[in-house]
Amino acid sequence: xxxxxxxxxxxxxxxxxxxxxxxxxxxxxxxxxxxxxxxxxxxxxxxxxxxxxxxxxxxxxxxxxxxxxxxxxxxxxxxxxxxxxxxxxxxxxxxxxxxxxxxxxxxxxxxxxxxxxxxxxxxxxxxxxxxxxxxxxxxxxxxxxxxxxxxxxxxxxxxxxxxxxxxxxxxxxxxxxxxxxxxxxxxxxxxxxxxxxxxxxxxxxxxxxxxxxxxxxxxxxxxxxxxxxxxxxxxxxxxxxxxxxxxxxxxxxxxxxxxxxxxxxxxxxxxxxxxxxxxxxxxxxxxxxxxxxxxxxxxxxxxxxxxxxxxxxxxxxxxxxxxxxxxxxxxxxxxxxxxxxxxxxxxxxxxxxxxxxxxxxxxxxxxxxxxxxxxxxxxxxxxxxxxxxxxxxxxxxx
Amino acid sequence: xxxxxxxxxxxxxxxxxxxxxxxxxxxxxxxxxxxxxxxxxxxxxxxxxxxxxxxxxxxxxxxxxxxxxxxxxxxxxxxxxxxxxxxxxxxxxxxxxxxxxxxxxxxxxxxxxxxxxxxxxxxxxxxxxxxxxxxxxxxxxxxxxxxxxxxxxxxxxxxxxxxxxxxxxxxxxxxxxxxxxxxxxxxxxxxxxxxxxxxxxxxxxxxxxxxxxxxxxxxxxxxxxxxxxxxxxxxxxxxxxxxxxxxxxxxxxxxxxxxxxxxxxxxxxxxxxxxxxxxxxxxxxxxxxxxxxxxxxxxxxxxxxxxxxxxxxxxxxxxxxxxxxxxxxxxxxxxxxxxxxxxxxxxxxxxxxxxxxxxxxxxxxx
Ligand SMILES: Nc1ncnc2c1ncn2[C@@H]1O[C@H](COP(=O)(O)OP(=O)(O)OP(=O)(O)O)[C@@H](O)[C@H]1O
Ligand SMILES: [Mg+2]
Numbered sequence: 001x002x003x004x005x006x007x008x009x010x011x012x013x014x015x016x017x018x019x020x021x022x023x024x025x026x027x028x029x030x031x032x033x034x035x036x037x038x039x040x041x042x043x044x045x046x047x048x049x050x051x052x053x054x055x056x057x058x059x060x061x062x063x064x065x066x067x068x069x070x071x072x073x074x075x076x077x078x079x080x081x082x083x084x085x086x087x088x089x090x091x092x093x094x095x096x097x098x099x100x101x102x103x104x105x106x107x108x109x110x111x112x113x114x115x116x117x118x119x120x121x122x123x124x125x126x127x128x129x130x131x132x133x134x135x136x137x138x139x140x141x142x143x144x145x146x147x148x149x150x151x152x153x154x155x156x157x158x159x160x161x162x163x164x165x166x167x168x169x170x171x172x173x174x175x176x177x178x179x180x181x182x183x184x185x186x187x188x189x190x191x192x193x194x195x196x197x198x199x200x201x202x203x204x205x206x207x208x209x210x211x212x213x214x215x216x217x218x219x220x221x222x223x224x225x226x227x228x229x230x231x232x233x234x235x236x237x238x239x240x241x242x243x244x245x246x247x248x249x250x251x252x253x254x255x256x257x258x259x260x261x262x263x264x265x266x267x268x269x270x271x272x273x274x275x276x277x278x279x280x281x282x283x284x285x286x287x288x289x290x291x292x293x294x295x296x297x298x299x300x301x302x303x304x305x306x307x308x309x310x311x312x313x314x315x316x317x318x319x320x321x322x323x324x325x326x327x328x329x330x331x332x333x334x335x336x337x338x339x340x341x342x343x344x345x346x347x348x349x350x351x352x353x354x355x356x357x358x359x360x361x362x363x364x365x366x367x368x369x370x371x372x373x374x375x376x377x378x379x380x381x382x383x384x385x386x387x388x389x390x391x392x393x394x395x396x397x398x
Numbered sequence: 399x400x401x402x403x404x405x406x407x408x409x410x411x412x413x414x415x416x417x418x419x420x421x422x423x424x425x426x427x428x429x430x431x432x433x434x435x436x437x438x439x440x441x442x443x444x445x446x447x448x449x450x451x452x453x454x455x456x457x458x459x460x461x462x463x464x465x466x467x468x469x470x471x472x473x474x475x476x477x478x479x480x481x482x483x484x485x486x487x488x489x490x491x492x493x494x495x496x497x498x499x500x501x502x503x504x505x506x507x508x509x510x511x512x513x514x515x516x517x518x519x520x521x522x523x524x525x526x527x528x529x530x531x532x533x534x535x536x537x538x539x540x541x542x543x544x545x546x547x548x549x550x551x552x553x554x555x556x557x558x559x560x561x562x563x564x565x566x567x568x569x570x571x572x573x574x575x576x577x578x579x580x581x582x583x584x585x586x587x588x589x590x591x592x593x594x595x596x597x598x599x600x601x602x603x604x605x606x607x608x609x610x611x612x613x614x615x616x617x618x619x620x621x622x623x624x625x626x627x628x629x630x631x632x633x634x635x636x637x638x639x640x641x642x643x644x645x646x647x648x649x650x651x652x653x654x655x656x657x658x659x660x661x662x663x664x665x666x667x668x669x670x671x672x673x674x675x676x677x678x679x680x681x682x683x684x685x686x687x688x689x690x691x692x693x694x695x696x697x698x699x700x701x702x703x704x705x706x707x708x709x710x711x712x713x714x715x716x717x718x719x720x721x722x723x724x725x726x727x728x729x730x731x732x733x734x735x736x737x738x739x740x741x742x743x744x745x746x747x748x749x750x751x752x753x754x755x756x757x758x759x760x761x762x763x764x
Binding site for chain 2: 293295296298299300301302303304305309313314317318320
C-alpha cells in the first residue's frame, strides 16, 4: 500500500477512534449509568445489581480470557504473570468501590445523577491522555532508571554513575551545559524584550516582528545548517563563502575555523539557539507588554519618569512573572539541547553537552548503562525547573 | 497662585475635530467641573491640560506661562485617573513616593511627605500593602495621595468616583470637598458624569457639548439661568420640560401660547416687539410646576402615569404625538388618584424659560 494512504488511514482511525471514544463513553454515562432523571429505591437497587455484574464480572471474564489466550495457564505462575494478575485485581477492586458512587442506595433525584455524572466526566476525557502518557513517559523513566543501574559487564549498582563522573568528557559536557544555561536564556529573553518594546510603536513593527519570529519555524537542524554556512571557512587565497569569515577577512584578519576555536566555539553554537528562541521570547513578551494598562504608563509620565525609567521601573516589573516563565521555558530547551551540537560539531573541540554525550554513549559506544545514567542526570536537572515553570505559569493564569 | 488660561484651543485626531475654539479662564483656587455628554471631549481636554495629549491649536497657560510644549512632569500638575492607575508592583508607600524618588528628594523628605499624605487620607495602616490588597475606596485614596505628595499647583481628576459604589461615592465626594477646603489655593479640575458631584463640588461648572463650551457658570447660575436648551436640559433631573409655543404678547414680560391648545403661560423674560408671533420653546423644570385651579396662565393636560415616591409625586402627561418626551411635573408630598385627571399647572413667571432658536431670551445679543 502507498505510504501516503497508510498515513491517511492511520489519521482516520486515530481521529475517528478519539471522537468515537468520547462520544460513546459520554453516551454510556448519560444514557445508562447516570441518566438525568430521578430513580425510586427499587430502581436503584435493580440498577446496582445489574451494574455490579457489568463492572465486576464482565471485565474479569474479558481480561482473563485475553490473558489466557495470550500466554496459556502456565503464564500465571511466573513473576510477570502474578504482577499482571495483581494489576487486574486492583482494577476490579477500584471499579467495585466506584459502584457505590455511581449507583447510590435508596431514592435518587435527577440533580444527584447529573452532578455525579459531571464528576465522572472529566475522567472520561482524561483517561486516554493518562494512559498514553503513562505508557510513553512514565514507563520509560523507570526503564531508564533500571538500565542506568545495569553495568555493561552485567553487574548491578551505581557503577555506571561512578564511571561517568570519572570521565573528563562528562564534566566538559556539564560545564558547557551550565554555560549554555546562563547565556542562552538571558540573551534570548533580553533580546526578545528589547525587540518587543522597540517594535511596538513602529509602523513596520509587525514586519520586523515577523522576521525575528521566523527562525522559530526552522528546525534546529535546519538552523544549524544555515549557521554552519555562516561559520564556513576557506583557505586564505580563495574567496570566503562564510559571512563571518568574509567580514573578518574584509577587516584584515586571517580566515578562522570558528567552530574549532576552543571556548569561543561554544558561544558560536549558542548564537544559533539564541537566534531561534528570541522570536519565542519576543512574541510572549510583546503580548505581555500590551497587557500593561496604558494609564499606569501615563501616570508615570505625569510623575516625571523618562522612557528608560518607564521601561525598567514600570513596565518590566509588571511583566516580571511572564519574563520568568519565558526564561524558564527557554532554560528547559537549553538543558535538552542536542541537535545544534550534534549537527555542527558533534561535541568535538570542547563543545560537548549532556544530551549529545548521552547520545554518544548510547548509540555510538553502545554503552546503554552510561547513556541511561546521563539521561537520568539530564532529567534531574530539568525536573526542578519544570516544576517551577509550571507553578509560575499557573500563577500567571490566575 | 496658579490660574489656567485656555485660549482658542483646538484638538483634532487626523481629520476628526474633537474640540474647537475652547476659551476658558480658570482662577487659582477654583474647583472647576467639566460635564457633558459621553464622547464630548472632557477627558481629551483634561489630558491636554495634563500634557498627555498634544494640543493641536491655541495656547494653554498655567501661571502665566505657555506650557503647550512643556512635558507633563514640569507643568506642576497631578492627575487622578479613572482606573486609579496605581503601579501594581509597588506598595502603597512606593506608589506615593515614586514621583519624589524621580525628583531625587532625600529619603527623609520622601518619608515625611508620604507619611503626611497617608495621615490625611487615613492610609497609614496600609503603607506596606500592594494595591491589589486594597478596597476600591482605598485605591482611590492612594491615587489621590500620589497627587498630594507632589504638592502640585493643579489637581486633575478624570471621573475619579465612577468605579465606586453609591455609598462610597458620597463619602469620597465629601472627602474631596474637604481636601479642597484644606488647600484653598490649589486649583482643581474635575471631570464627571454625575450631576450631583458637579453641583456639590464645583465653584464653576463648564458644560461641554458639540466640540465646544456650551456655558460656564456657578452651579446655581446654570440651574437658574441656562443659556441654551442644551444646558437647560442637561442640568437638573428629571430634565427640564420643553414646550413648543408662539409668543402672543411682548414687553417686560412675555406670554406664550403653548402648541396643542395646552394654554398660555407667562414668563418674566423680556421680549421685543419683533418677537411677536415667533416660534419659541418654553422650558419649565418639573419641580417648578404647581397645581392650580386657575385655567389662566397655566398648562393644561391629562395625567398618563403617576409615580408616588412619598416625598414627591411625579406626574407624566400624555404626549401630543406618540413617542414624544412626556411632560413631567414633580409635586411635593403625596397626591392620590390623579391618573386620568385633566389638570392645570402653573409656574412662577421667573421660572419660565424662553428659548428662541435654542438660545435663552435672557442671553440674546451676548
Ligand atoms: N486616539 C483617538 N483617535 C481618534 N478619536 C479619538 C481618540 N481619542 C478620543 N477620540 C474621540 O474624541 C472624542 C472625545 O473623547 P473623550 O474621551 O475626551 O470623551 P469624554 O467626554 O471623556 O467621554 P466619556 O464621558 O465617555 O469619558 C470622542 O468622540 C472620541 O471618539
Ligand atoms: Mg472620559
